Amino acid sequence: MTTTPDLPALGSACPHVGRLSDMMRGLQETAPVCRVRTPAGDEAWLVTRHAELKQLLLDDRITKAHPDPDTMPRYLDSPLLDMTVQRDHATAKRIHNRMREMLTPHFSARRMAALRPRVAERVGAALDAIVHEGPPADLHAQLTVPVSFHVLCDLLGMADRETFMALLAAPTTVGSEAADGAEGFPLFGFLADVVATKRALPADDLITALCESERDDHEVIAMIATVSFSYLVTPHNMSVGIALLANDPVQRDLVAADPDLLRTAVEEVLRMGKTGESLLPRYAREDIDIAGVTIRAGDLVLCDHYSASYDDRVFTDPDRFDVTRSPNPHPAFSHGSWYCVGAPLARIELTEVYRALLARLPGLRLEIPLSEINLAATNQLGGGIGELPVTW
Numbered sequence: 001m002t003t004t005p006d007l008p009a010l011g012s013a014c015p016h017v018g019r020l021s022d023m024m025r026g027l028q029e030t031a032p033v034c035r036v037r038t039p040a041g042d043e044a045w046l047v048t049r050h051a052e053l054k055q056l057l058l059d060d061r062i063t064k065a066h067p068d069p070d071t072m073p074r075y076l077d078s079p080l081l082d083m084t085v086q087r088d089h090a091t092a093k094r095i096h097n098r099m100r101e102m103l104t105p106h107f108s109a110r111r112m113a114a115l116r117p118r119v120a121e122r123v124g125a126a127l128d129a130i131v132h133e134g135p136p137a138d139l140h141a142q143l144t145v146p147v148s149f150h151v152l153c154d155l156l157g158m159a160d161r162e163t164f165m166a167l168l169a170a171p172t173t174v175g176s177e178a179a180d181g182a183e184g185f186p187l188f189g190f191l192a193d194v195v196a197t198k199r200a201l202p203a204d205d206l207i208t209a210l211c212e213s214e215r216d217d218h219e220v221i222a223m224i225a226t227v228s229f230s231y232l233v234t235p236h237n238m239s240v241g242i243a244l245l246a247n248d249p250v251q252r253d254l255v256a257a258d259p260d261l262l263r264t265a266v267e268e269v270l271r272m273g274k275t276g277e278s279l280l281p282r283y284a285r286e287d288i289d290i291a292g293v294t295i296r297a298g299d300l301v302l303c304d305h306y307s308a309s310y311d312d313r314v315f316t317d318p319d320r321f322d323v324t325r326s327p328n329p330h331p332a333f334s335h336g337s338w339y340c341v342g343a344p345l346a347r348i349e350l351t352e353v354y355r356a357l358l359a360r361l362p363g364l365r366l367e368i369p370l371s372e373i374n375l376a377a378t379n380q381l382g383g384g385i386g387e388l389p390v391t392w
């Protein structure tokens with residue numbers, strides 16, 4: 001890609017709950033695939049519209065590999081993201097397929113049905129404490145973060161939750177000079193100890209199951225890390241949904257009066273769950289002609305699930321929160337071979353949180369306007385809502 005001086009700069013748009021930022025709307029109107037500058041200072045193609053996003057997510061020429069990782073264009077200056085990029089497509093594909101093959105059975109309908117009562121129990125216990133303390137409450141800190149974190153730990157079979165929580169947050173703030181491959185992240189050392197313990201003392205959990213089907217500790221650790229980092233968006237989506245419901249008494253009361261609406265309400269929350277750029281770096285391994293541009297081999301391609309969720313070519317009145325919206329072909333869980341492995345669990349968590357919340361706190365409302373919700377952490381990996389003050 002040749003250097004272009006005046007490109008729209010990603011990372012500069014103000015994030016919002018429940019609507020597309022003006023900058024992203026502008027880029028979406030301009031073209032389905034636009035050239036932009038990333039926060040790391042490199043050039044990239046931003047995919048802004050639903051149809052082209054789906055098309056590229058199904059295109060095998062889009063990969064998580066780059067032949068020259070030292071000079072590849074980057075989205076963020078993040079050693080953690082760099083670690084996910086392989087040197088060649090065949091290796092990237094092998095790792096990706098193996099990961100999906102090993103993880104997918106653990107999110108089957110049968111396993112999820114067995115997990116649902118545990119999720120409901122976690123939600124109930126957190127709500128007991130919130131109701132006991134009385135309003136106001138920060139439902140991000142007191143409900144969605146602890147519930148989703150403990151559900152993850154229940155699934156994995158994680159004993160030392162305090163250390164795990166602290167280490168999971170740490171890599172998002174690690175600077176490039178501080179990290180040297182996996183060894184640069186204390187989380188990986190911690191996970192190595194966890195894997196050794198599970199091999200010695202197996203239990204009925206996901207980490208033990210991964211240890212039983214994979215002899216290589218590095219592979220098991222990489223999979224636990226993938227699940228753990230992937231889960232990080234869950235409390236954020238849950239909190240955005242609470243904010244949208246608490247902000248709109250009509251939509252809130254519709255769901256409260258008819259819990260059958262939880263299914264479409266959860267899909268609508270997923271559609272609107274992103275609050276800013278939500279970009280997944282990929283590379284073209286061959287030239288790709290799409291929507292009047294040519295993406296060259298080696299170019300960085302940013303698949304924007306956020307903008308595509310507000311594409312009015314697909315969603316009528318996309319800035320409107322509508323708990324009855326159907327069909328709702330949102331791309332929140334990505335598409336094709338990239339589709340979120342944990343989607344069934346995420347859907348259960350969101351459903352159980354909203355079911356219990358609306359039953360226990362029917363008068364739920366925001367303490368501050370929706371536009372003032374603290375989104376300080378949005379540009380960090382897995383970040384998002386910082387605080388969610390509500391009353392009832």
Ligand code: HEM
Nearest residue numbers: 227230231233234237280332333334338340341342345346
């Ligand atoms: C609302 C919550 C969630 C959303 C919006 C979400 C979204 C996504 C998206 C967009 C991807 C594609 C990433 C990519 O292309 O690189 C993905 C992948 C993944 N997600 Fe989720 N996710 C959620 C919750 C979860 C949970 C709870 C888990 C597991 C505990 C999970 C596990 C995974 C895994 C393992 C992948 C990797 C799949 C792959 O690379 O093939 N996710 N998720």
